Amino acid sequence: MRQRLSVILVSGTLIAMGGAAMAHHSFAMFDNENQIELEGIVREFKYTSPHTFIVLEVKAQDGGITVWTLEGATPSALVREGWSGKSLKAGDELKMTIAPLRSGAPGGMWTPQGTRFRDGKAVVISP
């Protein structure tokens, strides 16, 4: 079950990341105006072209698991912010602010700025 944010957080950052740096496709399919917060466990961190992915297992209120497919920047863009394929691993617990798919399916867009470990620590300290 998703938790909806009552306030848009760091919307400028998410929109900025959806602009020039990521040009494989438009990110308008993700709802930047209605971002949501997710907490879950990393099933997989795909450090691939043309986009990286965080596959996040989110426990619903009824105890069920929803698997979220979260698309991010290219590796060549992330590396400029200090990320690598080893920045996340299966089992990491994250708290994320994402722009969800407009369709309502469990997918969305993630950004480094909107991603932290569950204890609040940054995943990567940007250079």
Added chain:
Amino acid sequence: MIYRGSIWSVALAAALLAMPSAAQVVDFGKYPDLKGQWVRPPGSPNNWLRLAGPAPLKPEYQKIWEEIQADLKAGGPGNWPSTFCIPAGMPAMMSFYDPAEIIVTPETTYILISHNDDSYRRIYTDGRDWPAEPVPTFAGYSIGKWIDEDGDGKFDVLEVETRFLKLPRSYDISGVPFHSDGQAIIKERIYLDKADRNMLYDEITVIDNALTRPYSKKQTATRNPDPRPVWHSDHCSENNPHIRIGNEPYFLSADGKLMPSKKNQAPPDLSYFKQTQK
């Protein structure tokens, strides 16, 4: 006493000097230093709408663009073919989404671009004419000419014209459309900043029948100071979750299932699959 051997040696040397040399000496000093890795300065834009203003579209194509924007708002891909791994082509290739390398030879300037399948351009500077039977490509066919603007014996500007551009294409993710006749021409002036030789400009002008007038932007790139920069390789089909079935876009989930991109989107037509009885 003159030995016969000496006579033959002198004759051979004279003959060799008279022959045209297969290895020509090229004066690369007359070309600007374009070596290295060119990247977009951090935070600087490359979007056409931001750099060039609204596209001067004819009414018919303005309507098409409004439909494209509506599709984007609904969760669709708009008009940006690289969503589905079709090369972005020109002019988008020169937006420095990712680093590029420029290699100058007297006959051809090559631009290698590490983006969306490591694309490249050839700009022919050997004085050739346009091909009689052109085959359109996404990068187009580019003919260039080096210009010595200040008359100091060194080239300052590479003027380029590109034709025979294959559709589909757009300028960038905004989806501004090109005319369906595929007759667009792109002109460029590529040059270094006179005060800062590590700053590159590409003045790009599109002449297209969808436009009421030429549409231009000035793209900036800066040279990476690292003499041995890292070149990332980008392959669109490696893990692209964006699928098009018919005219509908879908999103492939991490567990390999199709998800809708748009609200209330219907699933794809499965009529070729055998329907099993349960």
